Amino acid sequence: MPEINHRILLRSRPSGIPEPDNFVADSVPARAPATDEVLLETIFLSIDPAMRSWMREGSGYQPTVPLGSVMRGGGIARVLETRTDGYRRGDLVQARLGWQTHPTLPARYLQRIDLSRGDALAWIGPLGLSAVTAYFGMRDVGAVKPGYRVLVSGAAGGVGQIAAQIARIEACHVVGIAGGAEKCAFLSDELCLDGAINYKAEQDLVAAIGRVCPDGIDLYFDNVGGPTLDAALMHLRTGGRVVLCGRISQVATDPLYGIRNLGQILTRSGQMHGFQVFRYHDRYEEARAWLAVRHREGRLHQRLHILKGLDQAPGAIGMLFRGENNGKLIVQVSNPEPGAH
Amino acid sequence: MPEINHRILLRSRPSGIPEPDNFVADSVPARAPATDEVLLETIFLSIDPAMRSWMREGSGYQPTVPLGSVMRGGGIARVLETRTDGYRRGDLVQARLGWQTHPTLPARYLQRIDLSRGDALAWIGPLGLSAVTAYFGMRDVGAVKPGYRVLVSGAAGGVGQIAAQIARIEACHVVGIAGGAEKCAFLSDELCLDGAINYKAEQDLVAAIGRVCPDGIDLYFDNVGGPTLDAALMHLRTGGRVVLCGRISQVATDPLYGIRNLGQILTRSGQMHGFQVFRYHDRYEEARAWLAVRHREGRLHQRLHILKGLDQAPGAIGMLFRGENNGKLIVQVSNPEPGAH
Numbered sequence: 001m002p003e004i005n006h007r008i009l010l011r012s013r014p015s016g017i018p019e020p021d022n023f024v025a026d027s028v029p030a031r032a033p034a035t036d037e038v039l040l041e042t043i044f045l046s047i048d049p050a051m052r053s054w055m056r057e058g059s060g061y062q063p064t065v066p067l068g069s070v071m072r073g074g075g076i077a078r079v080l081e082t083r084t085d086g087y088r089r090g091d092l093v094q095a096r097l098g099w100q101t102h103p104t105l106p107a108r109y110l111q112r113i114d115l116s117r118g119d120a121l122a123w124i125g126p127l128g129l130s131a132v133t134a135y136f137g138m139r140d141v142g143a144v145k146p147g148y149r150v151l152v153s154g155a156a157g158g159v160g161q162i163a164a165q166i167a168r169i170e171a172c173h174v175v176g177i178a179g180g181a182e183k184c185a186f187l188s189d190e191l192c193l194d195g196a197i198n199y200k201a202e203q204d205l206v207a208a209i210g211r212v213c214p215d216g217i218d219l220y221f222d223n224v225g226g227p228t229l230d231a232a233l234m235h236l237r238t239g240g241r242v243v244l245c246g247r248i249s250q251v252a253t254d255p256l257y258g259i260r261n262l263g264q265i266l267t268r269s270g271q272m273h274g275f276q277v278f279r280y281h282d283r284y285e286e287a288r289a290w291l292a293v294r295h296r297e298g299r300l301h302q303r304l305h306i307l308k309g310l311d312q313a314p315g316a317i318g319m320l321f322r323g324e325n326n327g328k329l330i331v332q333v334s335n336p337e338p339g340a341h
Numbered sequence: 342m343p344e345i346n347h348r349i350l351l352r353s354r355p356s357g358i359p360e361p362d363n364f365v366a367d368s369v370p371a372r373a374p375a376t377d378e379v380l381l382e383t384i385f386l387s388i389d390p391a392m393r394s395w396m397r398e399g400s401g402y403q404p405t406v407p408l409g410s411v412m413r414g415g416g417i418a419r420v421l422e423t424r425t426d427g428y429r430r431g432d433l434v435q436a437r438l439g440w441q442t443h444p445t446l447p448a449r450y451l452q453r454i455d456l457s458r459g460d461a462l463a464w465i466g467p468l469g470l471s472a473v474t475a476y477f478g479m480r481d482v483g484a485v486k487p488g489y490r491v492l493v494s495g496a497a498g499g500v501g502q503i504a505a506q507i508a509r510i511e512a513c514h515v516v517g518i519a520g521g522a523e524k525c526a527f528l529s530d531e532l533c534l535d536g537a538i539n540y541k542a543e544q545d546l547v548a549a550i551g552r553v554c555p556d557g558i559d560l561y562f563d564n565v566g567g568p569t570l571d572a573a574l575m576h577l578r579t580g581g582r583v584v585l586c587g588r589i590s591q592v593a594t595d596p597l598y599g600i601r602n603l604g605q606i607l608t609r610s611g612q613m614h615g616f617q618v619f620r621y622h623d624r625y626e627e628a629r630a631w632l633a634v635r636h637r638e639g640r641l642h643q644r645l646h647i648l649k650g651l652d653q654a655p656g657a658i659g660m661l662f663r664g665e666n667n668g669k670l671i672v673q674v675s676n677p678e679p680g681a682h
Contacts, residue, residue, distance in 0.1 A: 256604075264615075
């Protein structure tokens with residue numbers, strides 16, 4: 001008897017923050033694999049800010065998801081049936097699965113998971129694409145050096161918490177910005193950062209950063225943009241660098257916040273670098289090798305915020321933009337232990 | 342009979358654009374040189390945007406000019422009397438002379454002008470500090486490459502016209518932005534740029550840049566900041582770079598303009614670099630050697646806007662901020678031909 005493929009389709013395009021009614025669920029029979037194809041069972045789906053741009057205007061390098069088609073999304077899956085020599089039933093893979101329980105995909109779209117590096121949870125977490133993004137953003141784009149004074153915004157989020165820990169591993173003085181006392185306690189107590197700023201509790205963010213970073217900032221790793229970026233610029237040290245990794249405060253905002261303190265880049269002989277992780281595609285293996293070693297040594301953690309069930313996905317993207325996630329946000333679609341569902 | 346030293350002193354600090362009543366003139370006897378000192382006759386004084394910050398809050402690396410003291414300013418002078426073996430009467434030097442006709446300075450503060458590279462007008466113009474700024478900004482900070490699509494704002498100004506010509510010499514496609522039809526005719530007809538945009542005649546600067554730069558911009562050399570920077574960002578090509586050299590539209594502005602299009606730096610994997618020319622101090626000689634060769638070959642020109650008489654200096658700084666200068670602004674204090682005044 002064939003499996004049922006439960007799917008979530010894009011119904012309408014969001015104007016602001018994506019909401020559940022932008023999606024509609026359906027169920028179809030899972031499609032048996034053709035030659036060189038594989039039938040999969042989705043385990044985890046990653047929920048990321050870039051998904052909003054896929055729903056809307058594309059992001060320059062990703063086409064917009066067509067209305068009425070399965071929502072795009074990457075994750076981890078288990079092989080159920082194959083018609084290829086490359087995979088066997090039970091293998092774990094990562095792929096752009098889409099929001100569906102039982103995708104059937106060409107084998108060439110899959111990447112096998114190396115379990116010697118970590119299990120399925122590690123591969124969606126500290127070895128996943130958010131962690132790989134943090135790796136290149138902090139090390140290549142940010143050119144982090146021992147002793148740097150580093151500030152990370154969105155520091156409890158998927159990319160931010162890894163970026164902050166990489167800076168710690170590189171012997172930097174690291175301060176994180178997050179929204180809420182609980183997230184800040186996580187930064188101080190679990191990630192052992194040197195300081196944490198709850199931006200929601202601060203009237204004057206420029207002053208707040210000044211108190212926690214009295215010697216200024218050599219490297220600001222920005223995941224949020226807007227007023228937080230503007231405040232951080234006021235503390236840039238001479239020759240300091242800003243890495244623009246994300247701008248979650250600004251992607252569903254109209255009008256956009258205007259940055260007034262760019263003059264600091266000029267007077268401080270500073271630099272600002274934007275980047276897209278896909279440009280490092282041919283070096284993901286290097287990043288995962290580095291991350292896996294630190295993860296195994298217990299020096300790198302990824303707090304995951306796990307929503308259970310595919311039906312949670314439509315409400316998940318909006319949680320990112322409202323700061324409601326506590327850690328990297330994922331949807332668990334089936335049990336990671338085979339046969340346990 | 343001793344010379345009279347006519348001086349201009351800083352009387353008050355400007356809140357917005359510096360005005361003549363921020364200064365006061367006086368006259369004192371020129372001071373005879375002590376051992377290792379030189380009495381000079383000022384020929385040219387350079388008028389630059391940075392002077393406003395010297396009058397007001399300093400610029401981080403320059404102390405504020407004290408009220409009641411001679412206004413700071415660099416230029417070219419002729420040696421009248423010396424008590425040092427290093428200089429003879431009639432030698433031409435450049436130095437931070439101050440706004441005065443007959444400064445007496447320690448010889449160690451002077452730099453001899455190499456007349457084989459160019460005359461006094463060349464040394465205040467295409468070999469002067471504005472040109473040296475353009476050299477490092479375009480070549481080192483901007484990392485200009487043949488074939489780049491280059492946009493320069495403030496392109497008829499002291500730094501901008503040299504920056505645009507350097508990009509031309511480096512075989513780039515170069516478009517300049519300036520205020521007014523006459524300045525744009527200068528860019529097209531005399532500097533032979535590939536395009537010129539009169540921002541004062543454009544309702545929609547984003548669209549105007551798009552018409553003249555339909556393939557986007559690899560390198561934007563910014564002298565003005567504000568809305569022009571915001572518009573240029575919309576045309577940044579993937580991997581494009583912004584050099585922040587000046588922000589003359591924003592230094593006497595309150596409130597500051599808020600830049601809304603920084604997301605382009607992120608999505609285009611772009612870079613933005615600020616710089617201060619004094620950081621290249623130990624390489625000025627390299628810059629002048631390069632500039633002198635191109636100047637001698639007739640490939641590098643500097644249009645000068647010359648005001649005659651030291652009494653013109655107090656009104657000159659404001660001209661920069663109102664865009665009233667046609668070319669690099671200088672004050673001619675005495676005749677560059679010895680004995681002709």
